[in-house]
Amino acid sequence: MTSHPPPPSPVRIAAGQGFWGDWLEAPYRQVTGGPVDYLMMDYLAEVTMSILQKQKSRDPALGYAKDFIPLMERILPILVERRIKVTANAGGVNPRACAAAVAETARTLGLRGKLKIGVVTGDDLLERLDGLLARGHDLRNLDTGRPLRDVRDRVLSANAYLGAWPLVDALRKGADVVITGRVTDTGLTLAPLIHACGWQPDSWDLLAAGTVAGHIIECGAQASGGNCLVDWERIPDLANVGYPIVEARPDGTFDIVKHARTGGRISVAGVTEQLVYEMGDPREYITPDCVADFTTIDLRQMGKDRVRVSGVRGRPATDKLKVSVAYFYGYKAVGTLVYAWPDALKKAQAADRILRQRLEDLGLAFESIHTEFVGVNATHGRLALDDSDAAQAPEVQLRVGVRSREQGPVERFTREIAPLILNGPPSVTGFAGGRPKPEEIVAYWPALIDKRMVEPCVERVDV
Amino acid sequence: MRRAGGRLKRRVRLVELAHARSGDKGDTANIGLIARRPADYPILVKQVTAARVARHFKGMITGKVERFELPNLHALNFLLHGALDGGGTISLKTDAQGKVFSTALLRMAIEAPR
Numbered sequence: 001m002t003s004h005p006p007p008p009s010p011v012r013i014a015a016g017q018g019f020w021g022d023w024l025e026a027p028y029r030q031v032t033g034g035p036v037d038y039l040m041m042d043y044l045a046e047v048t049m050s051i052l053q054k055q056k057s058r059d060p061a062l063g064y065a066k067d068f069i070p071l072m073e074r075i076l077p078i079l080v081e082r083r084i085k086v087t088a089n090a091g092g093v094n095p096r097a098c099a100a101a102v103a104e105t106a107r108t109l110g111l112r113g114k115l116k117i118g119v120v121t122g123d124d125l126l127e128r129l130d131g132l133l134a135r136g137h138d139l140r141n142l143d144t145g146r147p148l149r150d151v152r153d154r155v156l157s158a159n160a161y162l163g164a165w166p167l168v169d170a171l172r173k174g175a176d177v178v179i180t181g182r183v184t185d186t187g188l189t190l191a192p193l194i195h196a197c198g199w200q201p202d203s204w205d206l207l208a209a210g211t212v213a214g215h216i217i218e219c220g221a222q223a224s225g226g227n228c229l230v231d232w233e234r235i236p237d238l239a240n241v242g243y244p245i246v247e248a249r250p251d252g253t254f255d256i257v258k259h260a261r262t263g264g265r266i267s268v269a270g271v272t273e274q275l276v277y278e279m280g281d282p283r284e285y286i287t288p289d290c291v292a293d294f295t296t297i298d299l300r301q302m303g304k305d306r307v308r309v310s311g312v313r314g315r316p317a318t319d320k321l322k323v324s325v326a327y328f329y330g331y332k333a334v335g336t337l338v339y340a341w342p343d344a345l346k347k348a349q350a351a352d353r354i355l356r357q358r359l360e361d362l363g364l365a366f367e368s369i370h371t372e373f374v375g376v377n378a379t380h381g382r383l384a385l386d387d388s389d390a391a392q393a394p395e396v397q398l399r400v401g402v403r404s405r406e407q408g409p410v411e412r413f414t415r416e417i418a419p420l421i422l423n424g425p426p427s428v429t430g431f432a433g434g435r436p437k438p439e440e441i442v443a444y445w446p447a448l449i450d451k452r453m454v455e456p457c458v459e460r461v462d463v
Numbered sequence: 464m465r466r467a468g469g470r471l472k473r474r475v476r477l478v479e480l481a482h483a484r485s486g487d488k489g490d491t492a493n494i495g496l497i498a499r500r501p502a503d504y505p506i507l508v509k510q511v512t513a514a515r516v517a518r519h520f521k522g523m524i525t526g527k528v529e530r531f532e533l534p535n536l537h538a539l540n541f542l543l544h545g546a547l548d549g550g551g552t553i554s555l556k557t558d559a560q561g562k563v564f565s566t567a568l569l570r571m572a573i574e575a576p577r
Contacts, residue, residue: 047552143489229482229566230499269482269497272536276495278486279540282533295533311535329553370548370555378557380567381523401555441552446489 010254011196013189013213013246017041017088018220020048020065026220026243027071031078033259036245038192039079041088042185042218043068049182050326050442052092053126053157063094064101064179072177073105079176080114086177087167087188093126093157095119099179099461106463115463118175120166122456123182125158125323125449132453139323139447148447154328156442160449161322163288164210165201166456167191173460182324184287186214189246197250208292208314209252211285215292216256216274216309217244223256223274225264230273237263242305253310255302266305288322288451291315320448329443330367330405335417336374337398338430345390347425348373348398354424355400358416364409372399397430403441410438471577480575481507483565488542490550491526492561494568497538503575504537510573516541519571541568 014036016027020043031039043065056063068090079086091098099119106115125132129152133139139148139158148155159182168191170178178191190210193199199206216223223244225235242262248254256266275294279285282294291314298311339347352371359369372378374397376390390396402413414436421428477496480503485494496511498504513530520528526544533540547561548554558564 143491227484229484269499272497272538273482273484273495275536276493276497276533276538276540277484278488279493279495279531280488280542282531282540295535297535299536332553332555334555368548368555372557374557379563380570383519383523383567383570399557403549403553403555443549443553444489444551 010247010249012036013038013040013192015040015217015220015243022220028075030243031075031084039086040188043090046324046444047326047442049159050156056094061097064092064098065090069101072102076106076109080111089180089183091179091181095121095179095181103461103463116174116176117461118170118178119459120180123159123162129158142446151327156326158325160454162456163187164190166458168194169458171195185218186211186287189214193248204290204314206252207290209312211287211292212312213246213254217246224258224266228270230269235265256307266307268299268301268307271307290317319451321451321454323447323449325445326442329441331407331410331438332403332441333410333414333436333438334401335436337428339396340427341394344393344396345376348396350425351398351420366402366404368403370401374399472574473577474572475575477571477573478569485561485565487560490545490547492543492546492564494541494565495538501537507539
């Protein structure tokens with residue numbers, strides 16, 4: 001087999017955040033540790049939008065990932081000096097306010113005239129929901145088939161997942177930093193690739209390749225040695241783990257690499273683990289931009305910390321967009337107590353029986369009561385109980401959770417844990433945290449909508 | 464140790480031949496199971512069937528098990544429906560997002576060549 005040498009300067013897209021709350025040092029190290037062209041940062045989990053919607057309803061200037069602003073304050077001078085562009089869905093439900101805050105920060109840093117911000121909106125359907133339902137868009141739950149009107153009065157946020165093309169538009173308009181609301185994780189990586197490589201809207205194989213690249217780096221260090229089972233004890237220097245970088249060529253082949261002098265490991269095993277993460281039917285990885293076929297991906301170790309990805313095939317995009325709706329569901333609380341040897345498990349089991357009887361005697365109705373014995377069966381259920389030496393465990397944590405549509409029973413449950421310390425089975429501790437707090441449950445409602453119903457909007461803000 | 468099909472076999476835990484990563488989509492957990500050595504992939508295909516995985520997790524999941532093959536990655540992908548007590552924010556489980564469901568699969572006993 002002959003291979004052509006890659007062109008001298010492939011486009012390099014660095015992953016900076018795999019989720020809101022990821023390592024704050026990662027983006028800084030990505031833009032200072034070696035050459036990169038783009039920094040990609042993913043902030044939005046499925047229920048994040050509802051939290052941000054709540055913040056925006058209290059203050060119309062909020063509703064975006066606030067952590068993004070101090071991060072940008074730290075790296076903006078470097079971005080401008082090294083001409084590194086940013087794609088981030090940190091805008092949440094208020095990308096314009098996020099862009100205004102970044103612009104203000106840039107001016108404070110003396111970067112007036114040196115930075116252009118692109119803003120992508122149009123994903124937010126909350127205000128349009130009743131109109132859409134009235135026009136026959138049922139937004140049926142993809143898992144249950146129920147129409148959205150069943151929970152309409154409890155809806156907190158509704159956002160369509162936009163794809164890469166609105167970001168491409170922003171980059172073409174000269175944006176250095178592209179701030180979006182709900183955009184697919186993969187779109188944040190695919191957009192710079194389309195822009196830099198000149199890919200066409202119907203180059204399905206190339207768009208699929210860029211989508212696979214995005215999937216590999218969208219969870220940050222999970223592709224570069226973090227959370228990897230294979231030889232995990234020999235993965236070097238995770239304290240200084242290097243986040244993954246896509247080094248792509250216009251023909252759609254790309255390498256996953258990381259900066260020199262960083263920890264972690266880029267291996268076929270680790271990249272494969274990330275490829276199958278949150279995977280459905282591998283032949284149909286559906287995004288707004290294309291349908292990628294993960295059974296066509298070829299992985300090859302090209303040297304230390306370098307994995308080449310090639311062969312990716314794709315098919316035309318569907319005429320639908322995914323919509324993520326968040327709605328108020330009810331309440332839950334979790335209480336824990338720790339029981340010590342001897343008979344730690346038996347004591348915890350007895351406490352669970354007593355607790356359940358008391359809840360029943362109080363006439364409290366729950367949608368679910370869930371008991372786990374942490375250290376024995378919390379993660380592996382009966383599979384672990386069968387063959388572990390549970391009877392001799394030095395300690396077992398009793399963990400009981402309850403869920404209800406009503407607040408009252410959950411509130412009452414939280415007062416039934418502490419009494420067990422003095423009026424239940426012996427050798428119990430671990431209640432320093434105090435009474436558990438009832439939590440509001442915001443649930444997630446996945447649906448599809450006709451693409452034509454959603455119009456992305458791209459603006460440019462000059463600093 | 465026993466003789467099956469004329470070849471010596473040994474009974475091992477799946478973790479010796481495979482590694483895995485899992486995640487969630489609503490109330491469905493996915494487990495990507497990957498052969499540690501490409502040569503062992505056919506063993507996974509043959510023995511770690513959807514039916515076998517459904518039996519392995521009997522009583523722990525409420526829905527069906529689907530299996531997809533990725534021969535290019537020497538991997539199988541399983542969808543375990545009704546595995547997460549409602550999933551995401553609704554679930555009361557420690558592992559509400561199925562992050563370590565994969566390791567429970569790796570406990571499965573399979574037969575490997577000696």
